[in-house]
Structures are given as structure tokens and as C-alpha cells.
Amino acid sequence: MTKDVEMKDHQTPSHSVSSAVPSTLHYLKEIASLIETGSCSKEVFRIVRAVRLTFGLRRKLTASVLSAFLNSALLPGSDSHYELFTCLPKVN
Template identity: 45%
Template structure:
């Protein structure tokens, strides 16, 4: 009778090796700040064309989340993308931005993202550009330029009556008051604020009425 043979542990089948890390798909490259702004603009465009206020609100939230990454070259490049060079908004907004070295722009040249295009001439896009520039100028303590931007944005809003603009307008009203407070000129705009409140009431702009309530 043959003797029992004890199997050594070394005789057991070797475990299957885990796939090499190199086989895993590489993570997608992070979007540049400019590309983020372009995609936010596409959200604004969609809200404008479909008359969906919630899309405009989402664009504002995305912008607030991005504001710490904004640099002057990014904002300047976005204006060139979003506004016709011959437009009044482009002419007013571009000179307000500080001139910086274009090399500072947050662009991922190694892995360019898909191209985004938008329809020019939409009031929502134009007002979004005013809001973006105003946020940037306030964050960078360019208060005189921010005041000029705020005044221009209010002058433009007086000619608009669109519910999809109301979300952007309510933010501009807040920053308009804030930047005049920062520059000790709040008393200069009290009459304007009252006029804006009357306009918001006539236009059934509920968000504006709340922000501008005396």
C-alpha cells in the first residue's frame, strides 16, 4: 500500500496576478478654467433658447464655484469667445480687465477639450459676461473698474425684460450695491435703486423685487 504523501504549500497553484496598473484607463485631464467658462456659457445658452430659468441658476452656481480660479487672461479670452468684437459689451468690458501675461492662462495644451460654440447676440450671454467681469474685478479689489462695470450692466438691464435674465440681474443688483458701498458712493445710487425696484415690479421680476426691496 503506497504511503500517503503530504502536499507542500509550495505545490499549490500560484494566485493569478492582478492586472498591471498601466492597463487601467488613464483619468481624464482636468478642464482648464477657460474651458469651464465656455461650458458654463453653453448652459446659459441652453437656458436662453429653452426659456428655462433653472439652467441660468445652475450657470450662476457653477461660476461662483469657479471664481477663485479666475485669472485676467481667462476672462479676457472668454469675452473674445462669447461676445462679438464689435459689440458694445465687448467694447465696455475688455478695457476694464488688468493686462497680464497671456502665459498665465490656465490652459491644458497637452489634451485640448472638445470645442464649444455658442450663439452670439443672446442677451443672457451678454449679461452673464457683465456678471463674470464684475465678480472678477471685485475679487481682485479693482473697485473703480468694478464700479464702472456695475454701472454699465445696470444701464443695459434697463432695456431688458426677460425672465431668463432675472437670475443674472438679481446678482448684478446685489454687486451693484456692494461695489458702491465699497467705494463709499452708496448715497449716489439710492434713486437708481428705487427706480430699479419699480422696474422689477412692472416686469414681474420677483427675484429683483426681493433684492431691491427698500
């Protein structure tokens, strides 16, 4: 026979509320995933949704965020990584 376990409510500390907000890098990865699944399954609405999401995200993009995204999405040292990375402004 199984035992019932009491679940306690998990309270998020007030100082970590900002960590609950998804980061710009997270949104970029989500958009890339939408484009990938939309192109593989030939579902145009997913790609349109990804394009719509980029409009709101555009103001938050910085060279450091784009650099981190390129490093996570592409193989460092590959031709496409190099070509896209050279288009970014230098991160200070």
C-alpha cells in the first residue's frame, strides 16, 4: 500500500523574482526551436509566430546575448558560426 505525502507550498523568495522571468537568450532559443520545427514539418504558422516574437525581442538584443546564442546554437569553429560571429559588434 502506498503512503500519502503532504505537499508543501513552495514560496519563491522576493529577491529572486527576476530569475523567474525568462531571459532574452531563452526567448531566442525558443524562437529558433519554432523555426526548426516549422521548417521540418512545413508548418508556416510556426515560422510566422517566430517572426512575430522577434519584433518584441529586437530591442533587448545585445551583442553579448547574440554571441551567447550563436555559441549555443552553432558549433564554434564552423563556417556559419564564424561568418555570423564576424557580423556582431565587438563585446566590451
